[in-house]
Amino acid sequence: MTDLDSAGPVAGYYDSPFPGEDGGPRRQLAPRSPGLALKPGEQLAVTTRPALMSTMLVLRDPGEVFLLGHSPPSPNTTAWVERIDPVTLTALARSPDLPGGPFWPGGILVHQNGDLYLTFGRFCHRLDSECRPIASGELPQAQPYNSLIAMSDGALVMKNFVRDGSNRSFFSVLAPDDLSPLCPEVEVPEGSIARVSRDITPSGEFVYIVGDHTAHRYRYEAGRLERDGDWEYRYRILGDDVQSYGWDPVIAGGNAWFMDNGANNFQRTAKDTGIATGPLHVIRVSVDDSCDADVFTPFDIPRGTIVNPPLFDWSRNILVAYDSGNSRIAGFRYGGPGNFERLWQHGFGASNHFLLYSDTGEIVVNDFDGTAEHVVVLAIESGRELARVATGSPVQSVVFQSPGWHRDVYTCTFTTLARTNIE
Secondary structure, eight states, X not given: OOXXXXXXXXXXXXXXXXXXXXXXXXXXXXXXXXXXXXXXXXXXXXXXXXXXXXXXXXXXXXXXXXXXXXXXXXXXXXXXXXXXXXXXXXXXXXXXXXXXXXXXXXEEEEBTTSOEEEEETTEEEEEOTTSOEEEEEEOSSSSOBOOOXXXXXXXXXXXXXXXXXXXXXXXXXXXXXXXXXXXXXXXXXXXXOSOOEEEEETXXXXXXXXXXXXXXXXXXXXXXXXXXEEEEEEOOOSOTTTOOOOOOOEEETTEEEEEOOOOBOOSSOOTTOBOSSSOOOEEEEESSOTTSEEEEOSSOOTTOOOSSOOEEETTTTEEEEEETTTTEEEEEEEOSTTOEEEEEEEXXXXXXXXXXXXXXXXXXXXEEOSSOEEEEEEETTTOOEEEEEEOOOSSOOOSOEEEOSSSXXXXXXXXXXXXXXXX
């Protein structure tokens, strides 16, 4: 048992450097693979292909890369999975179109049994490594499910996405063999937009969920989830016109980290699209005591907004926060409750799920300049730009990245799949 998903195989997941979204269920954004280790004189090269509505990638055996995507938004969207060539990005195998239903980008993981599982719309699907369907199950709520994690015993946990406050969210816990329910739905006290996270500690196994006003956690044991009434934090305390809901929690360094003001009118870019009038906040809540918490304002600019998690480097105690609505990204040394020292700041159009290479201190972020998307490698301690390359995507990435198998990175946007490598 370790508090780092990158330290070794993650219980419930396949033994690979990046078997699930964000690298593992704690969403630490850190691959279990060596850093890029950029050297003076080295540059980034990029290979791209059109990939309409691509969302995320996961790795299985060496050289195996799987891409999840879906059809354009509609009431009856479908999903697809491809096994792609790790260098050329061409499809080597492709699933049939898989039933989805109400639209929202879903999630995929490589299970400890070697098969692929994905949630999309109101369906969960199981595929083999050639992208052939094995089982499918329709989920109970007539809403999209935007999150998928595996528990240590292999059970699958997901929840429905409720953005407008019209309903509460519910957890579903499914058996990996046939996707049958292991227990009745578990109701959450409020709707949730954010993806969920999992943590294992000496106190037990927990699922963390950020509701539209409050962060909660649930204890997991033997196919059952039970709300932990001793742990919750109400982060949304300002008026709804000033502060909006939070996104995905990162479990790192003994804390849950997430950001608020997630409501926006993203189309091609998130810049100037924030709905709440107030600035963005980073929320830190101790996993040991939810009364031990911070609400930190990294930029103090009106109408801040994001749709993704922050990054926290546990080995250096550095928080990387960003504001997609105001094109800001910055690094802060975390020195304990209430202590955040600004280390650096850039005016980047950062917005997607970053990557952290803890061994080399490199982070991979995106920068949309209003016309084109760029992959950028930064030194986390200083913020120094080590390299960048334009991907050719005309749309800002608000989805996922993945490491490759040899000093390379894959980046998804809703129009383009890119492989960035070192030359």
